Amino acid sequence: MNTMRLDSRRDFFKQCLTCAAVLHTQGGMSLFAAGQQGAAPSKSKVVIARDPLLRGQGATVDSRRMGSLLDRAMQALFDRDRPIEAWKRLVQPGEKVGLKVNTLGGRGISSNLQLVEAICEQLQEAGIKAGDIVVWDRDSGELEHAGFHVSTERDRVQCIGTDRVDYEEALVAHGSVGSRLSKILTQRTNVLINVPVLKDHDGAGVTIAMKNMYGVIHNPNKYHPNGCNPYIADLNMLPEIRTRMRLTICDATTAMYEGGPGFKPEHSWKCNALLVSQDPVALDYTGWQIIEHKRAEMGLKTLEAEDRSPHYIATAADQEHRLGTNDPKRIATVEV
């Protein structure tokens, strides 16, 4: 389990420890995994980086400001003075890095292109060769529809869907469902950076970091019953995913509080933020609270009241899975 200690060395990072404590009174307590309570006092850091001027005066995200926002987030997460130092803590030259984006929502709400470009630049600054970086999702058509240029040119950043590469023949399973994994994950990467979006989900309640792994398998439809629980947690337990996962950079430039996962402009808002963490459970818990906060602001019922609370988050934190923590007392939320 990747957890970060709360020993921030930098005064200008506003640490909102109280934020999570306040938010959890909205209904999160019932979802705590019993096994996490009373455990070691280490905390998972979730950085929320915001820039109200991310889009300047227009609708398009400004590349320069996005780069700066990512830098701030990474520096805060790794407690480093310079972004390159943070990235060098994350990856080593020679590693093959996959950026698993989410492009289901088309142009309206997919992993932001400028964000992905900024990540690729930083990875190369940290010594990763361009040809050793692959931006991927399940389908090339969806990637292109979201604005990505599918490319497999050697010595350049790769961008491709699993439909072009196929799934492994062998089945893997944790729990009751067997799946075939994308060969992009298994054969082209040894490091995974998850780049999901922040969305409401009609079944799971929310879709953020952990559910983005549904795009890694050939049969995500078999993982949807019972609010995707325990399937999301089970899937993230697969060694092929767990051993590669280093970081989640959730794109919350545009987010959705209702009507997901398909893009519904009437239920989206310009959140202009990134959520960054090495603990996917803590990140999903934090993202869920942001969505609940927005729902309350818009006069909507809580997800629990709609009987679609994201129970999978507690499952991911339980004794069987231990993928991270969903206990707000053990989550250090840092706003920058």
Place this chain on the structure above:
Amino acid sequence: MACELDSLEDERPAIRGGSSPLDRRSFMKCALGSGAALGLTGFARSAAGTPSLSGDQKQDDTRFIVEAKFYQKQQNQKIKCKLCPRECMVGDKERGYCGVRENRGGTYYSLVHSRVCAAHVDPVEKKPLFHYLPGTIAFSVATAGCNVNCKFCQNWDISQSRPEQIQADYAPPQRIAALAKQYGCPTIAYTYSEPVVFSEFLMDTADAGHEAGISSIVVSNGYMQEEALKTAYGKMDAVKIDLKAFSDSYYRNVVTGQLKPVLDSLVTLKKMGKWTEIVYLVVPGLNDGDAEFHGLASWIKTNLGADVPLHFTQFHPEYLLKNLPITPVPTLERAKAIADAEGLHYVYIGNVPGHPAQNTYCPKCRRMLVERVGFTASKILIRKDSCPFCQHPIPGVWHT
């Protein structure tokens, strides 16, 4: 992609099978052989589960997409599927549990109409249907997808995949009917994966077949809502239902479904007057208890009658149950003995070549009426739907 169905040869394909149990390997071998004989090489590849390898082979999906039947529109562009008891609530851009039906902007679509990933000529005994036109062949087709996830599935590479992951050919209903006729098949069979999920294609093909004088049979799990069952399987001339166990816990844990809706379907089929046979795959240690066999046979006799054929078939380790052994033949014989004692008239043992319980015997005089060697009916003595020795009526569909 060129439709290889357009270049069929006139040669009647050799009928395979019969000499070995229907495990996945032999199924695939048979499928590949039949496919080659038919010239359906595209189908044969897909039956072996080889997905498309590059974007260059990407299929034109639009011709396979039709609006689904059996669903209700909901708020926020969601839909509720009314095809099977699962009643998936599917959000925009999402698919149901089956993986072959997708919500696009609040309208639900089948992605597998005419999207045939396996097509072969099989003996009807291979389905198995023993009381339906014995000794004839069926033009057998499948698409990707299934509405359950049996841990023992022999065809999981097509049933548990999404359609775009499996190579398929465009084969519209009229083409299937024409091919069945061309190959001397009195019947089209919907089989291999789970026909529930391609109901729209099944119905249209059954209509096309009937117009051409070709019957239709379906091999199904019966996990279906009543209205859908009546509408879709109302077009069938015979039905084989896989009753996978007689306990709800098995259905929950091994099948990912429920028992009761399947029992309800069997009762509905009985009321509809559809010729129905039941297969029960006996999995060692999971559904092979005496009490379960007793319960099963008793329920069938009470609710469907003693004349419904019941096939106890041998399990072979596959998919997610590779750790279990092959069903011992004495276990199958014990199951048959219990069902016989319960009063069922036609209890068979399947996937055990040469076993005498593959033959049909008159329940009155006990003389053999149909002798089977593997999947071939080598002797058929039934005359005028009756035993030629004692004139006892033998239920089934014996003539076209």
